[in-house]
Amino acid sequence: MRPATVQLSAPAHQQLLDHSQTAAPEECCGLLLRSHANPPLVYHTYVKLQNAATNRTHTFQLEQHQLIDLVYRYPRSKWDILFVHSHPSAPPVLSQADIQGLALSSSLFSGLLIVSLQHGNEHPTYACYEV
Numbered sequence: 001m002r003p004a005t006v007q008l009s010a011p012a013h014q015q016l017l018d019h020s021q022t023a024a025p026e027e028c029c030g031l032l033l034r035s036h037a038n039p040p041l042v043y044h045t046y047v048k049l050q051n052a053a054t055n056r057t058h059t060f061q062l063e064q065h066q067l068i069d070l071v072y073r074y075p076r077s078k079w080d081i082l083f084v085h086s087h088p089s090a091p092p093v094l095s096q097a098d099i100q101g102l103a104l105s106s107s108l109f110s111g112l113l114i115v116s117l118q119h120g121n122e123h124p125t126y127a128c129y130e131v
């Protein structure tokens, strides 16, 4: 995975921030979507996913049914999909657990974005990677 830069719409950005702040101190998961139908290519839609991990403070897990639903609703031929998850108290750096957690589903996504709240809700930091 290599670092990437992406553009988010203001509403999608706010929804992702709200979700990560509400979920803290647990990690939240979501998707940022952009349709090929309406360029310019800004990620304009945020969708919440459930974090199905047992230890949600430090890890995330996606359930199979969420992934199947995703494939049907947002085919890659029409949508770019960023997988989003939060690091409530850690820097926005991919962990070994993140890489393992995405091993089976990475082909579903165009990239991934981590939002870190380690410096507080007012100072979120981000990292984005292309798959």
Ligand SMILES: [Zn+2]
Pocket (backbone or CB within 6 Å): 085, 086, 087, 093, 094, 095, 098, 114
């Ligand atoms: Zn992580």
